[in-house]
Amino acid sequence: MSARIAELEIGRLPDVRMSLHLMGLHLRKVGSGWTYPSHEHPMYELHWMIEGDMTMIVEGRTYAQKKGDLLIIRPGVIHSCKSAGAQGFTYFCVHFSVSDPAFSKELERHPTACYEVSSPLVNELAPLLTDLCSLATENRKRSLSPAKNMKAYAAVLELLGTLAEQLSHSDNVVLTKKELLAGRIAEQIEASIRSSLLHGQMEDSGRKYVQDIADTLKMSPSQVNRIFQQVYGKAPRQYMSEILLSEAQRLLLQTDLSIDHIAMILGYKTSAHFSRQFKRWTAMTPSECRSGANASAPSNPAGGGD
Incomplete structure (x- = not known):
């Protein structure tokens, strides 16, 4: 066995x-x-x-x-x-x-x-x-x-x-069928990213994008997009991009891994592809993000008056 x-x-x-x-x-x-x-x-x-x-x-x-x-x-x-x-x-x-x-x-x-x-x-x-x-x-x-x-x-x-x-506990809110479906879509997206992070490089086609999620939930891609947009206020692809961006920033700022290695972990075929996507997200390259972090971080952020 x-x-x-x-x-x-x-x-x-x-x-x-x-x-x-x-x-x-x-x-x-x-x-x-x-x-x-x-x-x-x-x-x-x-x-x-x-x-x-x-x-x-x-x-x-x-x-x-x-x-x-x-x-x-x-x-x-x-x-x-x-x-x-x-x-x-x-x-x-x-x-x-x-x-x-x-x-x-x-x-x-x-x-x-x-x-x-x-x-x-x-x-x-x-x-x-x-x-x-x-x-x-x-x-x-x-x-x-x-x-x-x-x-x-x-x-x-x-x-x-x-x-x-x-x-x-303050009220007895019951999730609607639409909210439950949107939650399942989010879980599918998160599962695909978790698989990439835990098991190494995956080709873009291996990620559970809208068509894959639709097939899993026995829904049409348009239904997946519409329901997720109505509940989360954004498209499924945008939700996935935000999670990937958050993880990319964490890896860039909290580890010494090379940009090539980070691109591989996140499932990109090349570091150039990752860098182009990161710049679309943030208007800066991964190396600019990493090198500018210490310079731009406030030493003692001031709070509001209230």
């Missing part, structure tokens, strides 16, 4: 291929006359009150945040804030964006909302937010060590995972 026939998979965890951008995580105390003008940003915001009272105005709606309350603000939403008490207030703010489609979809189903300190969501998130506040305070005194940096990243991921879990 061959080794492959003897194999029996008894468990599997999902692949982790996520682009997480954190910006402006800060713990701040302000006075009674403090205000911040109307503004917007392209990231989600978690605004947690630690002490005092404040007023946040989000697209004309007023939220009165008290100690322990958590406000979740969606990207591109105009908001402003001001102190609402005689003693000022202390707050912790997290701005983030995540490229994970399932998580993004979960967040998009929920409008901007303020969760009171007694809510199940805040009860679950408060210990994680407290841990991040402690790390933020420590970082204010001196830069965090690499180990503490990783703990901060892990704490944020646990925070976002708990947030998604709590939001999914």
